[in-house]
Structures are given as structure tokens and as C-alpha cells.
Amino acid sequence: MSSPINVTSEVGNLKSVLLHRPGRELESLTPQYLDSMLFEDIPFLAQMQNEHDMFASLLRDQGCTVYYIESLLEEVFKDQIQRDLAVDHLVN
Numbered sequence: 746m747s748s749p750i751n752v753t754s755e756v757g758n759l760k761s762v763l764l765h766r767p768g769r770e771l772e773s774l775t776p777q778y779l780d781s782m783l784f785e786d787i788p789f790l791a792q793m794q795n796e797h798d799m800f801a802s803l804l805r806d807q808g809c810t811v812y813y814i815e816s817l818l819e820e821v822f823k824d825q826i827q828r829d830l831a832v833d834h835l836v837n
Contacts, residue, residue, distance in 0.1 A: 761810040763817075764801060767793040 771790050774782065801811050822828045 759804070759807070759809045761812060762804060763812050763814055764797075765814050766797050766801075 771788050774787055804811055
């Protein structure tokens with residue numbers, strides 16, 4: 746079966762990107778995990794979100810469509826069948 750992903754250039758314009766905006770998950774970081782996560786210090790959430798928003802805005806300004814994983818999952822899970830399949834997959 747062929748893959749639906751088709752990358753034909755490493756240097757062409759980025760047309761779309763899938764992002765996750767930093768959220769409360771960063772508040773649970775402890776110093777012992779910082780090295781493995783490539784952080785030097787516990788991150789300041791508001792600043793990270795601001796930098797992320799500026800990055801996403803820059804991508805949009807360059808004509809790139811920005812998709813957020815949370816929004817896509819929310820859309821998929823509106824369908825009861827898809828939600829049941831996901832829950833079944835995660836439980837098993």
C-alpha cells in the first residue's frame with residue numbers, strides 16, 4: 746500500500762504544518778527531566794506560548810496553513826464511531 750505522505754522537495758515552500766501549542770503539560774516538568782527534554786531551566790509557560798504564537802503567525806504570514814492537533818482530534822472525536830474506535834484502541 747502506498748503512503749499518503751508525499752514529500753518531493755527538501756527545500757520547497759512549506760504548505761502546511763501540524764503544531765501543538767505549549768500548555769499545562771509544561772507545568773509538570775521537574776528538574777530531573779530537563780536534560781532529556783533539552784531545557785536548561787523549567788520553562789515559563791506564558792513566554793513559551795507567546796513565542797509559539799509568534800512562530801505560528803510567521804508561518805501563516807508566509808502562506809503556510811497551520812493545523813493544531815487538539816482541534817483536529819476534537820473534530821474527529823465528534824464522530825461517535827471514531828471516538829469509540831480510539832477508546833477501544835487505547836484501552837487494548
